[in-house]
Amino acid sequence: MTPGSQPPVPSPRLLVYYGGTFDPVHDGHLSIARAARDVLETDIRMMPAADPPHRAPPGATADQRAGMLDLAVAGERGLCVDRRELHRAGRSYSIDTLLGLRAEFGTRVPIALLVGADSFVDLPDWHRWRELFEHAHFVVAERPGSPLDGDLRPELAAALAGRWCRSPGQLRDAPAGRVLRLRQPLHGESATAIRARIAAGEPWRDDVPPAVADYIEHHRLYLNGGEAGGPDAPPRL
Numbered sequence: 750m751t752p753g754s755q756p757p758v759p760s761p762r763l764l765v766y767y768g769g770t771f772d773p774v775h776d777g778h779l780s781i782a783r784a785a786r787d788v789l790e791t792d793i794r795m796m797p798a799a800d801p802p803h804r805a806p807p808g809a810t811a812d813q814r815a816g817m818l819d820l821a822v823a824g825e826r827g828l829c830v831d832r833r834e835l836h837r838a839g840r841s842y843s844i845d846t847l848l849g850l851r852a853e854f855g856t857r858v859p860i861a862l863l864v865g866a867d868s869f870v871d872l873p874d875w876h877r878w879r880e881l882f883e884h885a886h887f888v889v890a891e892r893p894g895s896p897l898d899g900d901l902r903p904e905l906a907a908a909l910a911g912r913w914c915r916s917p918g919q920l921r922d923a924p925a926g927r928v929l930r931l932r933q934p935l936h937g938e939s940a941t942a943i944r945a946r947i948a949a950g951e952p953w954r955d956d957v958p959p960a961v962a963d964y965i966e967h968h969r970l971y972l973n974g975g976e977a978g979g980p981d982a983p984p985r986l
């Protein structure tokens with residue numbers, strides 16, 4: 750620092766929430782969480798949905814899915830579990846989560862949602878989706894089979910005009926409204942495939958952390974394919 754110059758202003762912190770059903774959490778989830786942590790240089794808060802919108806009810810209870818997340822992030826630098834959506838009744842709409850975060854942290858702190866490309870391309874189906882950009886940035890992780898370079902739905906393409914960022918630092922310069930593409934190595938794991946392999950008696954343990962695999966076996970999860978309400982399914986919260 751030259752004499753008389755000011756110390757650099759510290760970048761505002763960036764709060765990153767990675768929402769999902771995590772039924773169960775798998776290595777694909779962890780790999781994008783780690784990539785986002787390293788690129789964004791901040792903690793990633795993995796946030797299980799209590800009652801995820803736009804999909805069939807999960808095969809494991811919310812407590813079980815959050816418990817598996819606890820096991821998955823144990824010892825992982827910069828990854829943690831945020832249970833805020835489990836404390837709310839009704840569907841876990843992201844707009845409600847963001848309004849809660851804004852009430853807690855104020856309007857100025859940068860907040861980002863980390864999502865996979867397959868979720869992001871269907872953003873126009875989300876509840877009050879256009880408002881999400883007023884409250885958060887999006888960090889979009891590439892996912893095999895869900896190209897972001899292909900044809901996006903016209904209303905989404907229009908809403909994204911002018912929002913794409915070239916560098917992660919741009920997410921710290923505004924509280925919300927920007928979109929960053931996370932170009933991490935692709936991972937093909939999917940929870941649907943893992944549940945199906947468990948039900949079919951096929952190998953599946955390699956796609957989840959060992960402690961999560963032990964939990965699934967101990968609790969005899971997904972033996973019916975993870976259909977909620979089936980003979981092995983626990984009651985929903």
Ligand SMILES: Nc1ncnc2c1ncn2[C@@H]1O[C@H](COP(=O)(O)OP(=O)(O)OP(=O)(O)O)[C@@H](O)[C@H]1O
Binds near residue numbers: 768868893
């Ligand atoms: N392998 C992966 N690569 C990139 N993103 C992923 C991957 N797996 C999940 N995601 C993203 O993580 C978020 C949470 O995913 P989710 O819990 O629904 O897992 P999933 O494997 O997609 O589950 P399911 O097969 O049950 O739909 C979503 O935004 C999804 O797009």
Ligand SMILES: O=C(O)c1ccc[n+]([C@@H]2O[C@H](COP(=O)([O-])O)[C@@H](O)[C@H]2O)c1
Binds near residue numbers: 803
């Ligand atoms: O708010 C919505 O309408 C909405 C619709 C679909 C998905 N989401 C959120 O997107 C995240 C990933 O969802 P999923 O179903 O792929 O696990 C999770 O946090 C969901 O709550 C949110």
